[in-house]
Amino acid sequence: MLVCAQHTLFLHSQFSRQNGQRSINGSLEGKNLRDMDDVGQGDPYAQVWLDKREHKFQTEARSGTSSPVWDRIFHYNVNGQSELHIRIMDSDVFTDDEIGCAKVPLEEIYRNYYNDFWVKLPDHLGRVNGEIRLVLEFMPC
Numbered sequence: 001m002l003v004c005a006q007h008t009l010f011l012h013s014q015f016s017r018q019n020g021q022r023s024i025n026g027s028l029e030g031k032n033l034r035d036m037d038d039v040g041q042g043d044p045y046a047q048v049w050l051d052k053r054e055h056k057f058q059t060e061a062r063s064g065t066s067s068p069v070w071d072r073i074f075h076y077n078v079n080g081q082s083e084l085h086i087r088i089m090d091s092d093v094f095t096d097d098e099i100g101c102a103k104v105p106l107e108e109i110y111r112n113y114y115n116d117f118w119v120k121l122p123d124h125l126g127r128v129n130g131e132i133r134l135v136l137e138f139m140p141c
């Protein structure tokens with residue numbers, strides 16, 4: 001039988017734990033996201049994935065805001081993955097625009113189990129197009 005380390009669980013209630021499976025749960029929100037639309041405000045949504053191969057998690061778009069809160073929780077089983085990638089897109093009728101992209105090393109979350117922090121969101125030119133708050137929780141077993 002596995003004995004899990006005791007630590008604060010804040011996101012876990014939505015997922016049943018699988019014995020022996022390490023996992024990361026997380027949620028995100030944005031602020032001061034660049035408005036990519038000519039008229040009105042943007043409609044940002046988020047994509048998240050680990051390293052290069054993992055399945056992409058995607059939120060729905062939030063209409064008409066530069067400070068979206070996506071009340072969705074992503075969940076990944078982990079086995080040595082080292083980076084979390086975030087891409088924020090602006091939803092449009094024809095082609096969605098990329099607002100910015102960021103990546104976060106996972107070392108710290110493996111060490112601390114819980115992290116709540118903001119990351120800057122640069123676009124492909126290096127211009128900061130807003131910030132993303134990440135709340136991450138590592139479940140060691």
Ligand SMILES: [Ca+2]
Nearest residue numbers: 037043091092
């Ligand atoms: Ca739009």
